[in-house]
Amino acid sequence: MFATAFHDTFFAYTLRSAFGSRFFPHPDERELPVVWQTKRATQTSPRDSVQLTLNDVPNPDVRSIASEATVIANTPVKEDPEKGQDTMLVGWYGPTDPDNPQNWSSWKKAWVMFQTCLLTFAVYLGSAIYTAGLPGVTSEFHVSNVAALVGLTVFVAGYGLGPMVWAPLSEVPQIGRMPIYIFTLAMFVVLQVPAALATNYGMLMAFRFLTGFFGSPILATGGATIADIYAPKKRAYAMTIWGLFATCAPSLGPLVGGFAAHVEGWRWTIWEILWLSGPTLVLLFFFFPETSASNILYRRAKRLREVTGNPSIKSASEIAAATMTPRDVAVDILVRPFALNFQEPIVLVLNVYIGLIYALLYIWFESFPIVFVGIYHWREQMLGLSFLGIFVGIFMVIPPFFAYLYFVQEPKYNEKGELKPEERMPIAIVGALIVPVCMLWFGWTSRASVHWIVPIIGSSLFGMAALLLFNAVLNYLADAYPAYAASVLAGNDFIRSMFGAAFPLFAGAMYRNLGVGWASTLLALLACAFIPIPILLYKYGERVRMASRRARHDYD
Template structure:
């Protein structure tokens, strides 16, 4: 049970109040054994340095209370064969690099038990669902907002647009911050979620249109980190060979949330008005906040090692014990840090052709999702005469499609893709593209199917079945693209994924504003055909990346080149 609370915000709070005796780390309970495991003598050490290392271990082993700072500082070089203990930083330096205590170190998220990883994955997916549902749950009350504040339906829809724009801009700040060793991911997730919960109150109590719009943007902004950094969190937990499974599950929750929003909010808006859709969002996010406070651990290796180095410095009195993240940041000026946090995501997005093209493509898919959802009232209320509070049931096809695609896709990953990994457990990013090609072909098919079967003489189940195919296409595309970006730019994963979230959110924010007018003026069939033709124009992108992506990647200074 202690493992469930370890390195959570709850554990940090207890340790702050009662000291390190609460939920202690191994280096706080058995320092001699930690040093014995961490310091590895090799023949390559000069005899003088080897002797220094022996002195350190013997002194700490014999009496933790009488550690000799002078002896620790005298060991200029500590050699260790695996990258997972104390290792050499650079010859002649007094710094000692703090790493993992062996390849099976249980503090390393990659070594956590299956049950702990599953528990963390569930919380990550729940947080993603909680924020994503905040966009579409509002749509159930758009007509009510329009009537109460005496604005047009388009103006009321801006509440959806600003929320989506907020969670597109937010990760450009929050995601790079989560990469800083001193910060980590967990505090960003929980503190911004706390703001997300608090801001629901003035949103639900808004007394005028401007106040409502302002707080919708702010809630989206503060709720946003998980939407981009969630992929990096999954990369913290799983080796590349297994990461696609986690990304797929994460994608199911991300796709399901906008689909379930109108259903969850529909009955509340019909019975109590639009404000109750916001209260529902506050209740859900409050539950998620409490759960994460007690049970969500830090997953960033850089932050875990940063805190380990701090504990070892305190225990030994040796200021030269540093984590790699500390060393890297120490060599950076405040200007460099600011550039990393604020500028790098934009630079990667617009200076890397692969990143820009894939982000625009995913932005298009995201825009199609939101603009297409705007057609559902026209189709299922206007053509099939669903009751307004039951409109959300029309989105069930999207939800079912997302779950149906998982078993065959997992089989594809296991039997086809995993054997292509090299001996180092790595896969060329371009090998992600075959499933993206399938998804790209499905998108226009869905648009044509939905548009030309949405007629009174065709049963309503037919367009709903077509909508299920869209979630299949979206999951395949999102999985391929997010994994491709993480594989091709591993050193900048959080920043690259933040840029992806920005572009897709900007597309998703803008398109719903003209969706209703387009469907009313062109008709459902021709409007969907227009979207289908637009989707057709992007089909060559994954095909070209599969064929020429490696050559383009090799020409980039930021992309990884050393895949076998």
């Protein structure tokens, strides 16, 4: 079990690159070379291909991978006219193959899930924690508050743009997800240093953008990682936990950074990001495994070619890649997320809606200093405590939501453990109705004559709505476009980040000119305009999905 924790991690890859397969070997590497050589020595003709099955393997632990004798690398796919033999397809060693992420033990899935959530929290915290140091930035660099706020918007823009590059790369079988996470996180950690030591405004803005760009893959690909290891029936629970970390981080950022910025200055908010992301990088380097099934099978085919010396052994992804030119690959990587985002009506509509919710969150954050410092006269270092209402609301909604998943949604799954994507929408409808209620409650109770706890209770409703909406939409997209999960979630992250980057720049002026009550009413009306989206998708989404050539059609 101890060795399993390191299996297929970046640490294991590094050791294997330097010293070969003696470190963390796969079962087929331990058993197949001897068996293969034995069969080659006893074959009647040197020109005959060697057929190897798991029944030939002496180790019962390896044989037990399959429910029956499974032929390794002997499924003919196409004729190679030059070599006169068929390409041999490598797949899973049966339905219980332990290398298949869907078959990992519960503890291993939970361990991967924890690391995914920790990385998500570390990156999302990097956006909102910066706001605690805004007064220090304006003072040191002699810029306006709006100019200082650009440090938030460029970071959000960076982690919106980044997944459009990193997510498609993670779907390339020869690369996989784990190397993308490790490389970009290492850059994210390193670039915090020049950001914290910035000597002028331009330098700070440049490095804030770069840290957002390199920290971004987990924000979209994290959902694809969860889809890699959890079957659809249990994925909603995992997505909820992931959404919990993603939603809590922005609400905790001002609290985490508030006291440090007040005592030590704005640079400490950046150092705090480094202190969290640095240990996270070390943890992922040693313990985060590859989860992409196509990458795992690609590496299996590569191992079997080395063992057997048979170049015709290939994975399905290699066979598909053989027909693609470098131009096709480049277009597939760079264009696919944008094509999915703007050519698929369902994707575009849902992304715009989640972008609106994300924008409301960041706009709304700008009202908290006006309300709790300006109206209720809190000290600035205590302002972060006002965001705890959102945090509490998220936790409060999880028990009833899990009960809904278990008692209402799970019985709707078919015999293959699949659910029509449209069945995700009822919970999104509930979330959509809560958002305008939250905005009106917060806006019209934020006055000196009303105790400060009342608007904070109202703010908890937003935490509930955000978690329900994010869970429903991300699961819908993963269900409807399983072959492009990372790319379609990258498009979602791109749209919501662009909304989140732009809207805070005018939020302060809006609240000052309209007042908290009327500004909140405007946001509530905007949220109301989008309520029909989940309702229409629940009723007509299947018809639209069936007309798409990229969406999945075979749900019973």
